[in-house]
Amino acid sequence: MSERATAPARLSVTQPIYPFTRSLFHSFALSPLHPMNAFKKYLGVIWILLGLYVGYDRITDSLTKIGSDKLEDRVFGYVVLLVLVPIVVGGLILFGKYALEGEYTDEA
Secondary structure (H helix, E strand, O other), X not given: OOOOOOOOOXXXXXXXXXXXXXXXXXXXOOXXXXXXXXXXXXXXXXXXXXXXXXXXXXXXXXXXXXXXXXXXXXXXXXXXXXXXXXXHHHHHHHHHHHHHXXXXXXXX
């Protein structure tokens, strides 16, 4: 019986180069093959903080508009508070949440 020589297995694009890199860099996806993944996750934190800040700023501004004596200021304040703030803040926070979970990674 003759033994056939087999070629060594090739690394795929998503397979880590060293076995320990998957456990070492898994928390923020600091893979040597995809260095932008960690940056995307850090930006997720920024999106969430920006959403919270915009929510606070727009709520306080619309409450001062609602307390105004002019009717057009009150209407504008209610529109901003009840329509625009939930859409903008919800979108920013959801976008940041997905970025933190790794939904925008480069894995194929």
